[in-house]
Amino acid sequence: MNDTDKQFTISASPHIFDRTSTPRMMYGVALALLPAAIAGAVFFGFRAVILMAVCMLSCALSEALFQKARKNKVSVSDGSALLTGLLLAMVIPPDLPVWMAVLASVFAIGIGKGIFGGLGSNIFNPALLGRAFLSAAFPADMTVYRMPFTGCDIDAVTSATPLGLMKFGGTTTGIWDLFTGNVAGSIGETSALLLLIGGIFILVMRYADWRIPAGFVGTACFFGGLLHLVSPERYPGVLFHLFSGGLMIGALFMATDPVTSPVTRLGRWVFGIGCGLLVIVIRSWGGQPEGVMYSILIMNGLTPVINLIAKPKRYGT
Amino acid sequence: MFKLFPGGVHPKENKGYTENKAIKQARLPLKVTIPMIQHTGAPCEPIVKVGEPVKKGQAIGRAEKFITSPVHASISGAVKEIDVTPHPTAGKALSVVIESDGKDEWSEHAKVRDSAKALSKDEIIDIVQASGIVGMGGAAFPTHVKLKPPKKVDTLILNGAECEPYLTCDNRLMIEKPQDILKGLHLIMKAVEVNKAIIAIESNKPEAAKAMENALDTFDGGASGKKNISIKVLPARYPQGSEKQIIYALLKRKVPPKALPFEVGCVVQNVGTALAVSEAVYHRRPLIERCITLSGDCVQEPQNLSVRIGTSVRDLLDECGGLKGDPVKVIFGGPMMGIAQYTLDIPVIKGMSGILFLSDREARIFDESPCIRCGKCVNACPMSLLPLMYAKFVKKDKWDKIEKYNIDDCMECGACSYVCPSKIPIIQYIKVGKSELFRQKKGL
Numbered sequence: 098m099n100d101t102d103k104q105f106t107i108s109a110s111p112h113i114f115d116r117t118s119t120p121r122m123m124y125g126v127a128l129a130l131l132p133a134a135i136a137g138a139v140f141f142g143f144r145a146v147i148l149m150a151v152c153m154l155s156c157a158l159s160e161a162l163f164q165k166a167r168k169n170k171v172s173v174s175d176g177s178a179l180l181t182g183l184l185l186a187m188v189i190p191p192d193l194p195v196w197m198a199v200l201a202s203v204f205a206i207g208i209g210k211g212i213f214g215g216l217g218s219n220i221f222n223p224a225l226l227g228r229a230f231l232s233a234a235f236p237a238d239m240t241v242y243r244m245p246f247t248g249c250d251i252d253a254v255t256s257a258t259p260l261g262l263m264k265f266g267g268t269t270t271g272i273w274d275l276f277t278g279n280v281a282g283s284i285g286e287t288s289a290l291l292l293l294i295g296g297i298f299i300l301v302m303r304y305a306d307w308r309i310p311a312g313f314v315g316t317a318c319f320f321g322g323l324l325h326l327v328s329p330e331r332y333p334g335v336l337f338h339l340f341s342g343g344l345m346i347g348a349l350f351m352a353t354d355p356v357t358s359p360v361t362r363l364g365r366w367v368f369g370i371g372c373g374l375l376v377i378v379i380r381s382w383g384g385q386p387e388g389v390m391y392s393i394l395i396m397n398g399l400t401p402v403i404n405l406i407a408k409p410k411r412y413g414t
Numbered sequence: 415m416f417k418l419f420p421g422g423v424h425p426k427e428n429k430g431y432t433e434n435k436a437i438k439q440a441r442l443p444l445k446v447t448i449p450m451i452q453h454t455g456a457p458c459e460p461i462v463k464v465g466e467p468v469k470k471g472q473a474i475g476r477a478e479k480f481i482t483s484p485v486h487a488s489i490s491g492a493v494k495e496i497d498v499t500p501h502p503t504a505g506k507a508l509s510v511v512i513e514s515d516g517k518d519e520w521s522e523h524a525k526v527r528d529s530a531k532a533l534s535k536d537e538i539i540d541i542v543q544a545s546g547i548v549g550m551g552g553a554a555f556p557t558h559v560k561l562k563p564p565k566k567v568d569t570l571i572l573n574g575a576e577c578e579p580y581l582t583c584d585n586r587l588m589i590e591k592p593q594d595i596l597k598g599l600h601l602i603m604k605a606v607e608v609n610k611a612i613i614a615i616e617s618n619k620p621e622a623a624k625a626m627e628n629a630l631d632t633f634d635g636g637a638s639g640k641k642n643i644s645i646k647v648l649p650a651r652y653p654q655g656s657e658k659q660i661i662y663a664l665l666k667r668k669v670p671p672k673a674l675p676f677e678v679g680c681v682v683q684n685v686g687t688a689l690a691v692s693e694a695v696y697h698r699r700p701l702i703e704r705c706i707t708l709s710g711d712c713v714q715e716p717q718n719l720s721v722r723i724g725t726s727v728r729d730l731l732d733e734c735g736g737l738k739g740d741p742v743k744v745i746f747g748g749p750m751m752g753i754a755q756y757t758l759d760i761p762v763i764k765g766m767s768g769i770l771f772l773s774d775r776e777a778r779i780f781d782e783s784p785c786i787r788c789g790k791c792v793n794a795c796p797m798s799l800l801p802l803m804y805a806k807f808v809k810k811d812k813w814d815k816i817e818k819y820n821i822d823d824c825m826e827c828g829a830c831s832y833v834c835p836s837k838i839p840i841i842q843y844i845k846v847g848k849s850e851l852f853r854q855k856k857g858l
Contacts, residue, residue, distance in 0.1 A: 111828030355788035
């Protein structure tokens, strides 16, 4: 080869890059959700599979439509909309009507992300915003749950979630059932064990910062445990808080969304601790049995402020 | 992951191409192109005329400033032309082109000095200055300036970290010439009047650490008697070879913003610089030759070469068997901070530690996608900055903001761009931001 004629590329340093890319992170997180998603399919049957597929498809489609409408490059292949769809499906009841799931998907991508300017510019976690939309618009359908391994003849088998049983009936659920997911709940939130396995994967791969779940879970344990110590009859124990409701999926997969959480290490501690505090406050004294969604959405809203305050100290000062 | 300074990254080292290859003497070049600017500071003026005969080691350019460094003929022959030629860091620069007479004769001053005991601190610094010695690690800051710290310092750090991937010349120098490096270190210690020195070597160079240890055991004390010299092996991490980071890794002292290492009682010198000092003092040889690493997946036979300053990179490539595959980038220096070149017709300069020839597989350019605020750049930044903000604000021309986020603290190590999953060329934005601020301050 004649090197005199060779054209070389000119660019600013550095000239080598780490292999991690945005699509790799998105698909990596989706992969980490797979065990819990499969469990959701096994627990709640074909309905769960349909909802997951519908949410992922409608999120991807909405993303493409919104990007086309804004005359932006269509970047559905980066996996972020698919991940939003999967996350959304995992936090809705297994018997939600399909059209509601479609509506929530469009809302999550359109209002949650599109109008802010797309990936990287949104303030709130799109999947959680989609769920918040459903809770506000269809409160009745969003509280219909059933136990795993029951058919979808909903009128016959509806059952309250462990948090609902706790809040409105004062009864607690066995820790082992909570841990493995053998309880009523949203499609992918019930199995703390499988979510933990996926969560460890994304932390080890650095797809998520460990400080957020550490702050979140740590604070919820500490604060929840404190209340339990003060009044064991009124407040459930630490393990109940930990393994019930959406705490695991929230702390590991929702709060760790990089776009909607702070960028600094200190900021992430603040964010995680804030989420943990709010969850216990809502669960203990709020009108609803569960508070993970609202705690994360509130902290999402505070993130720009946290980013301004929790700056790293200037080197050498 | 064990680390001794905040932030940083650990890119694939790729030192295997050359780390076990002994330094080979490159062929005597038929022609050298010696730029008048090879250092940080004022450029030199040529002091020779076209047609004039020159000998090896003869000064051919100098400037009457404090922060500058003279340049010398690296071969004997005649000045063929004085012209603006391609330059690896400056684009183009004024250079003296010398055609060899094939004799490779030293100028008359080059006589061996047996002992440096009689030399005073100032005499050593004068020799260093007259010999055109600059920092050999890459920044090429004039060494005599660093030997005159305006404040009393207590520790000299000999930097053998060589944390850039691919580069192995410091590694080879420590393995092959540890005695000479120690002699140079002693001279530097005498010049800056310190009694304590730490030789810092990253853990991926065990052979070099061993060689330096052995040399230290048998070292007779040289110019100024036995001193307090220790060797410290640091866990490999980029950018540990940077002054502020290596000082923190060794002494847990933080150099304040905009300050130099002497503010915290340190002077940092590269191992190659120590060798050059020893050559200058004992052999009265100015800096006309250095070791460089030619490497990358597009070189037939990657090598560590000892080459004359001014040798064309094209000639050196021939000596390594030429190119193979399809190189997309030719890089002056390491892959993290090095400068991409548009031509092979660049000369070796004093601050050139390596030339890399990389294929698309090793040096691919990716399309930029939106920032997802993952904070990886924040965690990687060794200076505790928020690199994502520079990209964001430069795109929007918010120059006051980047200044508020202390853009001047950035040394452009590239750790942020390296880890960015959205492949945002953060350093590119930072360079744009800095030059815009510079332009505004100068009122241009």
